[in-house]
Amino acid sequence: GNSVTQMEGPVTLSEEAFLTINCTYTATGYPSLFWYVQYPGEGLQLLLKATKADDKGSNKGFEATYRKETTSFHLEKGSVQVSDSAVYFCALAGGGGYNKLIFGAGTRLAVHP
């Protein structure tokens, strides 16, 4: 069945460091891929998405490219801020639908000044 694997955290970085959070997936067909972020005390928020191979999703300085050949959707940011501290979830939706998201385990990011 479909599944998502993402790197374990926590990831601890200094402000302005480069961020990569790895995400790989297993799916039949052509899933849509997402990154969600959960700030402390808040719900899950959609950060970015990509719906087909080679698409790049981007938002708030974060980027991720849908790589079908490596079944990956790694999240990157060139210069993190303290306010980026949160838990990041990679997710997929099979068949282009959004009803049933399958999430990774989440990666906690802590950014220090």
Place this chain on the structure above:
Amino acid sequence: EPEVTQTPSHQVTQMGQEVILRCVPISNHLYFYWYRQILGQKVEFLVSFYNNEISEKSEIFDDQFSVERPDGSNFTLKIRSTKLEDSAMYFCASSEIEKLFFGSGTQLSVL
């Protein structure tokens, strides 16, 4: 920005008791969902709801679970007889067509 609201934020109950988790989705949304996250594990899909009926449910969503949209604004998840393993963070979500908006969750603790 409109929000999905969940109440209560924390719920403590005794094993075997019934609990109802409440959600107010965004008003013009058509699709409603419940997900849960057991501590340290993945966020898991439970059920989706559209046009006043369940459109899809996971294996987790057994006969102990039910959902309801009783009054056109609330969306509830009922667990009839809670078990210890039901302890988790429960997230409600709603969508118009594509983008899901999640609430901040209800932490359910079954003792």
